[in-house]
Amino acid sequence: MTAHAHACTDPKHHVHDGPAFVDAVERACRDRRLRLTPIRASVLGLIAEAEQPIKAYDLLDRVREGDGPGAAAPPTVYRALDFLLANGFIHKLQSVNAFVACHHPSTAQHSVPFLICDSCHAAVELEDSKIVAALDERARELGFTPRAQTLEVHGTCAECAAESTGA
Ligand SMILES: [Zn+2]
Numbered sequence: 001m002t003a004h005a006h007a008c009t010d011p012k013h014h015v016h017d018g019p020a021f022v023d024a025v026e027r028a029c030r031d032r033r034l035r036l037t038p039i040r041a042s043v044l045g046l047i048a049e050a051e052q053p054i055k056a057y058d059l060l061d062r063v064r065e066g067d068g069p070g071a072a073a074p075p076t077v078y079r080a081l082d083f084l085l086a087n088g089f090i091h092k093l094q095s096v097n098a099f100v101a102c103h104h105p106s107t108a109q110h111s112v113p114f115l116i117c118d119s120c121h122a123a124v125e126l127e128d129s130k131i132v133a134a135l136d137e138r139a140r141e142l143g144f145t146p147r148a149q150t151l152e153v154h155g156t157c158a159e160c161a162a163e164s165t166g167a
């Protein structure tokens with residue numbers, strides 16, 4: 001496993017592997033009285049195991065390769081995605097139309113800026129609540145009631161930058 005697949009700006013919340021992540025979400029679900037059904041758990045596991053943000057059709061392919069026949073139906077997978085998104089266990093990256101596991105599954109649904117590398121496609125949550133709060137505040141000053149924020153910064157990650165300069 002490469003280090004930057006799960007690169008995280010908060011090492012305390014680092015999630016290292018798929019099964020451990022699913023376990024963490026199972027605990028969070030119990031605490032929050034949510035139900036992590038088998039299809040929800042398997043979709044979550046596939047997203048957590050993916051080295052990069054994963055697109056819905058890749059996810060459908062992998063579900064089809066894996067579980068029982070009932071689990072393969074696309075609407076079932078989309079409903080599982082909706083549940084995982086709504087409860088903050090995964091994030092959707094709008095600019096690349098793909099899903100990533102959230103690094104702090106015990107937190108409820110939250111807005112977080114993402115740094116997306118255009119070379120290796122790694123996506124890192126930039127955990128800085130000040131950024132989200134500042135945007136929220138500016139919006140409210142203009143009489144705008146914010147509902148959701150999508151902040152995605154594209155560029156080159158440190159690892160890819162080092163590779164391209166031969167450092
Ligand atoms: Zn998150």
Ligand SMILES: [Zn+2]
Pocket residue numbers: 117118119120121122156157158159160161
């Ligand atoms: Zn990169």
